Amino acid sequence: MLERVPTGIAGLDELIEGGFPINTVNLVSAPTGGGKTIFAIEYIYNGVRNYGDPGVFITIEEGYESIRRAMNAFGKDTRRYEEDGKLFILDMTELRKEMGIYESDKDGLTFDALKDALTGILKYTKAKRFALDSLVGIGLSYESPTRLREEIFRFSCFLREMNLTSLLTTESVEGTPGITRYGIEQFISDSLIVLGLEEMNGELVRTIRVRKMRFTGHDRGKHPFLITSGGIEISPHEKIFNP
Amino acid sequence: MLERVPTGIAGLDELIEGGFPINTVNLVSAPTGGGKTIFAIEYIYNGVRNYGDPGVFITIEEGYESIRRAMNAFGKDTRRYEEDGKLFILDMTELRKEMGIYESDKDGLTFDALKDALTGILKYTKAKRFALDSLVGIGLSYESPTRLREEIFRFSCFLREMNLTSLLTTESVEGTPGITRYGIEQFISDSLIVLGLEEMNGELVRTIRVRKMRFTGHDRGKHPFLITSGGIEISPHEKIFNP
Amino acid sequence: MLERVPTGIAGLDELIEGGFPINTVNLVSAPTGGGKTIFAIEYIYNGVRNYGDPGVFITIEEGYESIRRAMNAFGKDTRRYEEDGKLFILDMTELRKEMGIYESDKDGLTFDALKDALTGILKYTKAKRFALDSLVGIGLSYESPTRLREEIFRFSCFLREMNLTSLLTTESVEGTPGITRYGIEQFISDSLIVLGLEEMNGELVRTIRVRKMRFTGHDRGKHPFLITSGGIEISPHEKIFNP
Amino acid sequence: MLERVPTGIAGLDELIEGGFPINTVNLVSAPTGGGKTIFAIEYIYNGVRNYGDPGVFITIEEGYESIRRAMNAFGKDTRRYEEDGKLFILDMTELRKEMGIYESDKDGLTFDALKDALTGILKYTKAKRFALDSLVGIGLSYESPTRLREEIFRFSCFLREMNLTSLLTTESVEGTPGITRYGIEQFISDSLIVLGLEEMNGELVRTIRVRKMRFTGHDRGKHPFLITSGGIEISPHEKIFNP
Amino acid sequence: MLERVPTGIAGLDELIEGGFPINTVNLVSAPTGGGKTIFAIEYIYNGVRNYGDPGVFITIEEGYESIRRAMNAFGKDTRRYEEDGKLFILDMTELRKEMGIYESDKDGLTFDALKDALTGILKYTKAKRFALDSLVGIGLSYESPTRLREEIFRFSCFLREMNLTSLLTTESVEGTPGITRYGIEQFISDSLIVLGLEEMNGELVRTIRVRKMRFTGHDRGKHPFLITSGGIEISPHEKIFNP
Amino acid sequence: MLERVPTGIAGLDELIEGGFPINTVNLVSAPTGGGKTIFAIEYIYNGVRNYGDPGVFITIEEGYESIRRAMNAFGKDTRRYEEDGKLFILDMTELRKEMGIYESDKDGLTFDALKDALTGILKYTKAKRFALDSLVGIGLSYESPTRLREEIFRFSCFLREMNLTSLLTTESVEGTPGITRYGIEQFISDSLIVLGLEEMNGELVRTIRVRKMRFTGHDRGKHPFLITSGGIEISPHEKIFNP
Numbered sequence A, B, C, D, E, F: 001m002l003e004r005v006p007t008g009i010a011g012l013d014e015l016i017e018g019g020f021p022i023n024t025v026n027l028v029s030a031p032t033g034g035g036k037t038i039f040a041i042e043y044i045y046n047g048v049r050n051y052g053d054p055g056v057f058i059t060i061e062e063g064y065e066s067i068r069r070a071m072n073a074f075g076k077d078t079r080r081y082e083e084d085g086k087l088f089i090l091d092m093t094e095l096r097k098e099m100g101i102y103e104s105d106k107d108g109l110t111f112d113a114l115k116d117a118l119t120g121i122l123k124y125t126k127a128k129r130f131a132l133d134s135l136v137g138i139g140l141s142y143e144s145p146t147r148l149r150e151e152i153f154r155f156s157c158f159l160r161e162m163n164l165t166s167l168l169t170t171e172s173v174e175g176t177p178g179i180t181r182y183g184i185e186q187f188i189s190d191s192l193i194v195l196g197l198e199e200m201n202g203e204l205v206r207t208i209r210v211r212k213m214r215f216t217g218h219d220r221g222k223h224p225f226l227i228t229s230g231g232i233e234i235s236p237h238e239k240i241f242n243p
Helices: A036-051 A065-075 A081-082 A093-099 A110-126 A135-139 A143-161 B036-051 B064-073 B079-082 B093-099 B111-124 B136-141 B146-161 C034-053 C065-074 C078-083 C091-099 C111-124 C134-137 C147-159 D036-051 D066-073 D080-084 D095-098 D109-126 D135-139 D145-161 E036-051 E064-073 E081-082 E093-099 E110-126 E135-139 E145-161 F036-051 F064-071 F079-083 F093-099 F109-126 F136-138 F147-159
Strands: A025-030 A055-059 A089-093 A129-133 A166-169 A191-200 A203-213 A221-230 A231-234 B027-032 B055-059 B087-091 B127-134 B165-171 B192-202 B203-213 B222-228 B231-234 C025-030 C055-060 C085-093 C129-133 C165-171 C191-200 C203-213 C220-228 C230-234 D025-030 D055-059 D087-091 D127-132 D166-169 D191-200 D203-213 D222-228 D232-234 E025-030 E055-059 E087-091 E129-133 E165-171 E191-200 E204-212 E222-228 E231-234 F026-030 F055-059 F087-091 F129-131 F166-170 F191-200 F204-214 F222-228 F231-234
Touching: A025 A036, A025 A143, A025 A203, A036 A055, A036 A081, A036 A089, A036 A231, A055 A065, A055 A110, A055 F147, A065 A089, A081 A089, A089 A110, A093 B146, A110 A143, A129 E093, A135 A143, A135 A166, A143 F093, A221 F191, B027 B036, B027 B146, B036 B055, B036 B064, B036 B087, B036 B127, B036 B165, B036 B231, B064 B087, B079 B087, B087 B111, B093 C147, B111 B146, B111 E025, B136 B165, B192 E025, B203 F231, C025 C034, C025 C147, C034 C055, C034 C085, C034 C230, C055 C065, C055 C111, C065 C085, C078 C085, C085 C111, C091 D145, C111 C147, C134 C147, C134 C165, C165 F055, C191 E204, C230 D203, D025 D036, D025 D145, D036 D055, D036 D066, D036 D080, D036 D087, D036 D127, D036 D166, D055 D066, D055 D109, D066 D087, D080 D087, D087 D109, D087 E231, D095 E081, D095 F136, D109 D145, D109 E087, D127 E036, D135 D166, E025 E145, E025 F055, E036 E055, E036 E064, E036 E081, E036 E087, E036 E129, E036 E165, E036 E231, E055 E064, E055 E110, E081 E087, E087 E110, E093 F147, E110 E145, E135 E145, E135 E165, E204 F093, F026 F036, F026 F147, F036 F055, F036 F064, F036 F087, F036 F129, F036 F166, F036 F231, F055 F064, F055 F109, F064 F087, F079 F087, F087 F109, F109 F147, F136 F147, F136 F166
Parallel strands: A025 A166, A025 A191, A055 A089, A055 A129, A129 A166, B027 B165, B027 B192, B055 B087, B055 B127, B127 B165, C025 C165, C025 C191, C055 C085, C055 C129, C129 C165, D025 D166, D025 D191, D055 D087, D055 D127, D127 D166, E025 E165, E025 E191, E055 E087, E055 E129, E129 E165, F026 F166, F026 F191, F055 F087, F055 F129, F129 F166
Antiparallel strands: A191 A203, A203 A221, A221 A231, B192 B203, B203 B222, B222 B231, C191 C203, C203 C220, C220 C230, D191 D203, D203 D222, D222 D232, E191 E204, E204 E222, E222 E231, F191 F204, F204 F222, F222 F231
16 A cells, blocks of 8 residues: 555545655646646645645745745745744745856756755755645756756656655646646656636636546546635536536 | 735726735736737726826837827826826837847847836836836847746846836737737736637627636636727626637 | 828728828738738828828839739729829839848848838828838848837837828738738737638638727728729628628 | 730639739649649640640659640640640759759759740740749749748749749648648739649549639639549539538 | 559559559558558569569568568468569668668768669669658658658659659658648659548548549549458448548 | 467457567557556566566666556566566666766767667576667657657667567657657557547546557457556457547
């Protein structure tokens, strides 16, 4: 039996036999406004609060204040866990602004910078969960999808070696048929969860589907979900049928 | 509770829980003739007139006279507010013509030029609202979407630091499936409002949909709107159902 | 109230509240055989004959003789107005052949050449209308759509400064979904009129739709039109419904 | 009234008000096996036999023998007219093989070579008709569609100056939505006739449609045609309706 | 009357008025698993056995043993004809491995190599039929479709000069709309036969359609075929109707 | 009669007349989460356990531990066979991390490295089966599909010479119409089996279809399959009909 790391996201764990298999690298893709940041926030926050798992959240899209604001907006009190040394919100947006992307005279923000930062944090805490929002912010530093694929491959190996159960977010681009921005992220990760915004009767409905999960069975239906004042609420027993 | 900056656009604020969350960067995309300039004009003008918020409007597509003409055509008397130092219409088309786009011997009009101009204005006024029409005029100066993405990312950070609640416009290109010209703008901004022109019974109908709004719930339907002699009029209780 | 420049094209002016707003740059796109040259011809010819507006027609696709032949084929007697110094048909095809397109040792036919020619003509006449057939012939001289966009932007500013009410033609390419060849022309111009050739019951039917018109309301339906021996005849009260 | 050059192709002239307008450049596009070579053959052969118009046929796809074989297969006796100096079949395939396409040390077969050859022939004959099969064989020598467009533009001007009524063939590529290989040929020519092979009830049916004809009205329906032992037979009163 | 070279493939010759016209270059395209190798094998083998035509089969995809194995699997005894000097199976896979594709220090396997090999064989035999499986293996050596097109053009001229009636195979790529890999092969050849694998009621059904045949009429329906233990069996009187 | 190598995968062998023809190179493509790794695992494991065929499994996507974990999760006890020298799981992920992809100062992980490793193993064991998971991990090292095609071609020749019956896996990319990542792998291999994940009534259903198998007949229907705790279970008598 595989050990599981429950996400604590309402309705999700029962779709994936209890949680992410331990030590895996999990991917969530979503379009603009699809809910990937709150998804990542909940994964880390629930880990600390409900399961006592120390967690690291690295943001390279929004700053620390914005993430804190979002956590608080969903009724999640972060201060206490940060002070206890259980929750680490690492804001790499400043570094990103400074390092920029590949240019002749700059290194750009790379996975190596991420590894360095993470290694530093892991020295004085025993984090079990890790979230990165988002892969794309780093992917920009690489000139080709091929090169990026190799880097994600190595970074994923690193995360497993660090004994982390990880969640990475990526974008799906409206108007393109792929399910991830680069069309490669999903082949490296151990799982893929696809969030969508689909038009139904004139409304955009939020949907979630587990597309892949290595080593384990999983539900393969498409389910609606809501983002309420308490966060994500998945309806695991409701399904969406596309015509 | 998040503080809100009402747009004052007829019918819009009730779709987004009262207005844009303060200090956010908001994006509006529209096809040719879709109404993005009038949208930006109203956001700034309503701010000055109805809420007493000083505002800056930077145009890099049409000159000062054209914007003034448009404001007046919609019954908006700008002179008074300009004289009061509450409304700033900054015409950067001349600069754009002069600087051009990236060429070996020229710098092109960049976000850095915009920051400089904005910093100057903010020294002697306390603008709370900012509108830029359009992102694309500046985006042309960057060679790759990747590079542009980083620049928009930095510019957005700058706008938040300046304590502005901002509105940026971008284009959607007819005949391409994406919802923004570069396919990246929407991932950087805190919200995305999509304006459309859709064929219904042989007519082109104007539509609006809130596609994304960070930190807050929002209506997810697609609504019709009109541009009348008074400006934009959204019907928040009417919905459009695509077959 | 905006001053209007009537096109005099049968059925069109009532769709656009009387004509083009004065001093604007207007764009017409059409596929092969869609009628863009006759459209431009009528705009200039009607101006001279019906409204006494001196006009300049620059052709870079067909030579002077071909345009004359076409005007005469539609019963338009140009000689008289040319002799009166009211109508200028400027044939730049020779220049185009000579200058060619961008090559290491050549300048190509550019908007700068057009400006020079136009400035020369405007010294000894007071043209109010201007037509260029077509943008594409010049666009070929530019290496990228981005560069071209900037040039059209500048050329449009120039035309407004010259107090001309202008009509530019561009192509839509069969088999591609866009509505203009470069996907950018329509964002620079003040209006966009789309001519089409649509299959209905085995026939190709000519259609016209006003897609955009800055500063003013306009009809948004798609209307059929004919090209008869007298020229363009739009049916403003008939509409075409695509299934 | 425009002077006409009848094609003599069974059923075609009544679709185009009697024939091609004199001194025009006409384009025929077809997919593989669509009938463009026989179309060009008939145009030249009918001219010589039925209307006494001397004609030049340049082939750069198939050799002289192959064209002769095709003409004879359709019951057209060429020898007599060739001996009379009325019909010129110019085989440039050898030159094409020799000159090749653009390479650092070679010039490639270009429109300039074609002009030279044509000028030579026109010195000792008074050809009124000209056919080139096909544009694509020459188009290969040009690196970009833009460059090619300029060359076709110039070549078309040359043909008109030579007082020829010309027919050029081009390819439409199966599986691509465009109606010509390069998407530009049709904008230069004075007319465009599209040949198709469409699946109807499991059969490939041959179709013809006049898509564009400058200076003149024309039928706009899609008609079936056959290639029989006598050549092309169009049914001008039958139409094809696509669902 | 054109002299014919019967293929001897069950059901095919009656679709093409008795066989390929003599001295022509014929093309067969098929997707993965579509049957192009067995098609080429039968053309050569039937020629030797049924019509006494010496034949050359060049493989650059599979080795000699693999082709022999395939021939034997379909009950075709090759040894006898090879010993009689009537059948030549030329295995150029070794040469291909050795020469590779275009690289700075290598020539790659080119049509010139093929011509050399073929010229050698033709010195001591009087082959009438030639098959190449496949064009693509050679096409890889050329940097652009344009360059390749010229080479195929020249190679086809060479084959006709050698008085061969030839069959070349090419690939159609699943998931792309074209009917040949490069979109150019079919314009050079004298005929095109398209093999397909189409889904009907959950099964993949093999289909064949003659798409083009110069100098001659041909059936234009789409017919099912089987590959049985005896080889290809076409049903010329059955047709497939796509909805 | 061709000698067969049974896959031992439940339900598969009866679709392909008993197994893969001996000494062939077989390809399996699947989308993310489609089951290609477990497919390859079963092929090798069943060979050892049920048929006594020594086998080599090379992974370049997941490490040795991950493959072992997966094998054990499906109730396959590998240790015994590994100790007996019958089963070789070769983990090349470390080498991949070290060698990286093509960069000016690195060689990248190439097929040559694979050949070296395989040649080494084959010296002291008599493996009959070989599986590589996946081709893509190596394909990344090549700059163009053309170059890659040649390398796969050569590697396939090598595998046949080594008397191995091989299984290679590749990816199909969601949102693109092709059936393999590079669109070329399937033309080199002797067979192609396509695994899918298709939406039916809101569920993702696993499907399998044999698309190609050289030298032999094969079922051409699309069948559902499950991945249970025991591994892959195909329903050879059930078919899926796409509308």
